[in-house]
Amino acid sequence: MLQVATIEKEFDRCVKGLNKRGLDNAESLLKNILELDENRKKLQGQLDEILHESNKLAKEIGQLFQQGKKEEAEAAKAKTTELKQNSKTLGEELSATEAELKKELYNIPNIPHESVPPGKSxxxxxxxxxxxxxxxxxxxxxxxxxxxxxxxxxxxxxxxxxxxxxxxxxxxxxxxxxxxxxxxxxxxxxxxxxxxxxxxxxxxxxxxxxxxxxxxxxxxxxxxxxxxxxxxxxxxxxxxxxxxxxxxxxxxxxxxxxxxxxxxxxxxxxxxxxxxxxxxxxxxxxxxxxxxxxxxxxxxxxxxxxxxxxxxxxxxxxxxxxxxxxxxxxxxxxxxxxxxxxxxxxxxxxxxxxxxxxxxxxxxxxxxxxxxxxxxxxxxxxxxxxxxxxxxxxxxxxxxxxxxxxxxxxxxxxxxxxxxxxxxxxx
Structure with missing residues (x-):
């Protein structure tokens, strides 16, 4: 399948090549792929931030208990539970986006070489x-x-x-x-x-x-x-x-x-x-x-x-x-x-x-x-x-x-x- 990076860097060439194959809606299909990938990266970034914060809180909770700050530790534990739920939701959304992106990429044919002649049959x-x-x-x-x-x-x-x-x-x-x-x-x-x-x-x-x-x-x-x-x-x-x-x-x-x-x-x-x-x-x-x-x-x-x-x-x-x-x-x-x-x-x-x-x-x-x-x-x-x-x-x-x-x-x-x-x- 085509690489997303290739579609992004060589968008016009990809559109032209797919049009040459007779794919009239190539531009909209490729734009949809780029939008899905952008959303994928956004969701991945949000998930990474949540996981980073969860790991940070996990370390702090132990320290707070050691310091006798039980109330603050319990609040941090509650925050961790909330973050886990958010990460689960984001993870499911990310998986669905990745699956949709792969599906769209699977349905896009290869880009013809420049020497390939135009034609329909x-x-x-x-x-x-x-x-x-x-x-x-x-x-x-x-x-x-x-x-x-x-x-x-x-x-x-x-x-x-x-x-x-x-x-x-x-x-x-x-x-x-x-x-x-x-x-x-x-x-x-x-x-x-x-x-x-x-x-x-x-x-x-x-x-x-x-x-x-x-x-x-x-x-x-x-x-x-x-x-x-x-x-x-x-x-x-x-x-x-x-x-x-x-x-x-x-x-x-x-x-x-x-x-x-x-x-x-x-x-x-x-x-x-x-x-x-x-x-x-x-x-x-x-x-x-x-x-x-x-x-x-x-x-x-x-x-x-x-x-x-x-x-x-x-x-x-x-x-x-x-x-x-x-x-x-x-x-x-x-x-x-x-x-x-x-x-x-x-x-x-x-x-x-x-x-x-x-x-x-x-x-x-x-x-x-x-x-x-x-x-x-x-x-x-x-x-x-x-x-x-x-x-x-x-x-x-x-x-x-x-x-x-x-x-x-x-x-x-x-x-x-x-x-x-x-x-x-x-x-």
């Missing part, structure tokens, strides 16, 4: 690079992946619907091995790039959801287990980043780099159509995530490195791709800047999003109380970043569609050592 995103020379010409017999997976019997949506529901497919035979091979390949590439692999839990508590910003913003998109008050993760970013909640790091520990593979769960709603058909939108899918915690002065250098890492992965699979800088209106709630990667599906004749790489600056760290002690011994908020490297379903869709060759599907050469086969054939 994904139609306004800025294409910064396109690599489409290797789009295959599939001719008139091209098939979308939802036909290919039935023909080659590698993914079963009907079985998934029977066992779980729509959006929970069964991967089987060479399809299951393709998922496992891709995951291992992506993890190995991350390890070679210096990321330390972790296998995190796939459920989180409420504090973790608030820590990385999924709560309260995406509460309706997450699967919630009410009996345990736990949530299924929408991405490995959440448990991995929360490893460092309430942690103070040393400067020489940075950057912290983690990779992790998990299933991801999202209650995404969507109308029926090709854009949500087959693997294009699922409620459960596998993804390899990369996460970094960095020095605030180096996070944009790190962002460039993470973008390059994802680009290298997609290149190695031989897929046409493009990189987009998201406009303010399409930017995630917690992000300062996000680059999306899309691969081209030659059968569907459209671009499919397969990765987002984002810098959150101090927004998550402020919620997490994740700080770093710099070389001067001062504790400052760290910067956090994450990226999909990669999400499998649409990558698999593009690989299947772009490499179909009639009676078989050719597979990218880099995957061959991980699969034990070079192509998918009908069993």
């Amino acid at each position: 994904d139609e306004d995103n800025e294409i910064i690079k396109i690599q489409d020379e290797n789009i295959p010409d599939l001719g008139d017999n091209k098939k979308p992946h939802w036909e290919l997976i039935e023909e080659f019997d590698i993914i079963d949506f009907e079985l998934g619907n029977k066992v779980s529901g729509a959006g929970f497919p069964f991967y089987k035979k060479q399809g299951a091995r393709l998922v496992r091979g891709m995951v291992n390949y992506f993890l190995d590439k991350a390890t070679k790039a210096g990321y330390e692999e972790v296998q995190p839990p796939v459920v989180i508590n409420e504090a973790s959801g608030y820590g990385t910003g999924q709560l309260p913003d995406k509460e309706g998109q997450m699967y919630h287990m009410e009996a345990n008050d736990l949530y299924l993760i929408p991405t490995a970013e959440v448990p991995i980043t929360n490893m460092y909640r309430d942690v103070i790091l040393k400067a020489d520990q940075l950057p912290i780099k983690h990779s992790g593979h998990t299933p991801c769960f999202r209650r995404e709603a969507g109308s029926w159509g090709s854009h949500v058909r087959g693997l294009n939108r699922l409620h459960q899918f596998d993804k390899v995530e990369i996460v970094q915690v960095t020095d605030p002065t180096k996070s944009y250098e790190v962002l460039d490195q993470m973008v390059a890492h994802v680009e290298d992965l997609i290149k190695s699979l031989g897929l046409p791709y493009r990189i987009l800088r998201l406009c303010a209106g399409d930017l995630g709630f917690t992000s300062v800047i996000t680059y999306d990667f899309e691969v081209y599906s030659a059968a569907q004749e459209k671009w499919l999003e397969v990765s987002s790489v984002s810098n959150f600056e101090t927004y998550q760290a402020n919620r997490l109380k994740l700080r770093v002690k710099n070389s001067e011994g001062k504790k400052v908020l760290a910067h956090t970043l994450n990226g999909s490297a990669l999400a499998l379903p649409r990558i698999i869709a593009a690989v299947l569609e772009n490499n179909q060759a009639g009676d078989h599907i050719k597979l990218p050469e880099v995957l061959h050592p991980y699969l034990g086969f070079k192509e998918i054939r009908k069993s």
